[in-house]
Amino acid sequence: VVTRTWTATDACENQTVHTQIITVQDTIAPAFVEELPADVTVECNAVPTAATLTATDNCGDATVTFAEAIQQGDCPNAYVVTRTWTATDACENQTVHTQIITVQDTIAPAFVEELPADVTVECNAVPTAATLTATDNCGDATVTFAEAIQQGDCPNAYVVTRTWTATDACENQTVHTQIITVQDTIAPAFVEELPADITVECNAVPTAATLTATDNCGDATVVLTVETQNVICEGSYTLLRTWVATDDCGNTTSHSQTITVQDTIAPSFVEELPTDITVECGEIPDAATLTAVDSCGSAEVTLTVSEEQGECAGESIITRTWVATDSCGNNISHNQIIIVQDTTGPVSSEFEESISVNCDAIPEVPELTFTDTCSTVGEPIFTEETVNETPTSYTIVRTWEVEDSCGNPSTFIQTIIVSIENSLTRIDAESCIGDITTINLDELLPIGTTGGVWVDESTSGALNENIFNPSEVPSIGNYILQYVITEGDCPRVYEVTMNVNDDCLVFPCDAIEINNAFTPNGDALNQYFSIKNIENTECYISNTVEIYNRWGVLVYEVENYNNNDRRFEGISEGRATLNKNAELPTGTYFYIINYTTPEGNVVNKSGYLYLTR
Structure with missing residues (x-):
């Protein structure tokens, strides 16, 4: 709203x-400046670029906004693309x-590489399947590969069908x-x-x-066949060996080798082998049984024997000959x-060569029979003797x-x-x-013992036939007298x-003899104080011995x-100042000996004793 005021003053x-x-x-919409894009149907690779539109407005500027929506297809x-341009002035x-752009994909992909052509090849030259790729006007394309084999008449004869299929995102295909x-x-x-042709021995x-x-x-x-031809004997012939190589489709290659086989080697x-020998006539060995082997087959052995008689019945020369022959006539x-000799004497029938018997069981002379392996036997000479006679x-x-x-x-023998x-009977x-009476030894024998002879074994000189006179022996002692019976x-x-x-x-007593010096020094001589005959207790009933030193x-x-x-050996008996069993020193000692006679008289002997070490 515009308010205009005029003031007059x-x-x-x-x-x-x-x-x-x-x-x-402002009720008037803006207007597009450029030509407006019309609805179209295009291939997926020909979608037009969105137009850039501007607009003018009767009251000022206008802005243009762009929006695009896609509705996916199969x-x-x-797909379908909806593009919207909106021109807006300051008062909206x-x-x-x-x-509306309708997008479609009707073009199949195309292979990139050169396409493999139909071929005829050997089985070892089948080409590797080519790797093909494809391009598509609207994007990527995948290539699939399939191979089918139609078998022929043999494993290596067949037809291979290879198929490559290029497919784009919308299933458009090129095959x-x-x-x-x-x-x-x-x-x-x-x-x-x-193998080359050869000539060889049969072994x-x-x-x-x-x-x-x-x-x-x-x-x-590979199959090998062998054919034997031109057979002359077991070791002489021709071998034909043929190798045939065959592949899976029956194509073959063959090779033949001819082997000429001969047999020139004797058997062994x-x-x-028995050696030459010299034998006793009764020990001629049996002829050996020889066999032979042949390098190429069997061999037969024959034996011939000849004999030349010698000077006596048991002597000769035998010649044995073995001949080995193979099937092709080669021989050895x-x-x-x-050499047969007779150096062996006759033999006897069995008998005991050694016998041990008692004298009452002696066997009779055996009746021996004598034989000889190679000749006759003469009359035997027999002797018998008795040797090695002892009392037993x-x-x-x-x-x-x-x-x-x-x-x-x-x-x-x-x-x-x-x-x-019991050949020896002892009699005491x-x-x-001093007896002048003789002894009749026969009276000492068992009653009835006769047929023997008395022998003075001790050579006493006191034997006269069967009478022994003890007064004629040289001295007292034991004398051996034998009554020997040799008959039977x-x-x-x-x-x-x-x-x-x-x-x-009755003999007089030997007098006491005193040896008044001794040397107990361990030399085994004169080791003790010797009082000869004092040990005769028949003459010296009892005794005492005392020894004193110089004091x-x-x-x-x-x-x-x-x-x-x-006996006194110079050893102390232990008195007063002397130790018992101590050796007494060299010096002069005094002895007193008292002994009693058979009549009861006591006799005293004393004197000096000299001890020297």
Whole structure:
């Protein structure tokens, strides 16, 4: 609203006022300046850019705002775009223009790379499937790949159909198909070096080579066939070996090897060959059974034997010949020379060579039979003797001596060891050397004992046949007198031990002898105070011995001195100032000896005793 006021004022400030009210309004909308975009239908790659529109207003400026709305269709690239331009003046009067754009996608994508053409190839040359990509006028396109194989007459003959399909976001598609005809016309090839034709010995035929083969399109199998031709004998022939390599489609490659086999080697004996030997006529070994092996097959062994007679029945020369022959006629021979001799004497029938028996069981002479392996036996010579005779045993030796017709002797001995049980009977007897009465020894024998002879074993000189005179022996003691019976198989000995004594004689007593010096120094000589004959208690019934030192001290005292376990060895008995068992010093001592005679008289002896160490 516009209010206009006019005021008229005079000099006196008188005024006249006029007011005009103008109500201003704006009801006219602005108008677009540019041509307005019309509704259109376009491809997804041809959507027009939104137009920039301006507007004018009758009363001033006008602003234009733009808005766009999209309504999605059946696929990403099919939709409706609604564009709205609104022109507004200062009083909010508006003019609106709307454009409808219908967007569609009807164009299929296109492959980028060169498309693979149909081909015919070998099975080892099937090309790798190409990787194709595609572009689309409205965005991305995906390419899918599919491959179908139609098998042919063999594994490596077939038809490959490859299909690439390019698809855009609205399922518009472009399809390319490639037909590949695959064939296998190339034969396999052997891997290893191929065996060459050869000529070999029958024991050196090489093992058939194991050949393998490779194929340009896969595996190949190798089959070996062997054919034997031109057979002359077991070790002479021709081998034809053929290897055929076949692939999966029946393409083949073959190789043949001709092996000429010959047999020029003789067989060999298996066992150790018998050597030339010299043997006794009864010990000729059996002919060895020899076998032979052949490098190429079997071998047969034949044996021939010849014999040349020697000078006597048991001597000869034998020749044995073994010949080994194979199937092709190759042979080898071996000779053994056996010299047969007769150096062995005859043998006897069984008998006991050694016998141990009692004298009452001696066996009879055995009846021996003598034989010889190679010749006849002459008459034997027999002898018998008795040896090694002792009072308790003897030996019978029986000997047979024989000889064969080749002069070889043999001796056979039987040894009989004969024991005589209880052959020795001992008898004790005594007599007095002073007795003039003789003794009839026969009276000492068991009653009825006869047939023997008395023998003076001790050579006493007192035996006369069976009479013993004790007064003729040289001294008292024991004398051996034997009654020896030698007749018969069981000899006997009665042995009399005659003790000749002097019990019938009366002898005077030996006087006491005093050795008044001794040296107890450990040299085993003169070690004690010796009083000879004092130990004879028949003459000296009892005694006492006392020993004093130079000061009159009793150093030793004993009853029944006997020069044995009761004797003075220079050792103190322990008196006064002397220690018991102490060695007495070298010096002069005094002894007192008292002894009693058979008549009851006491005799005293005394004197000086000298001790030296």
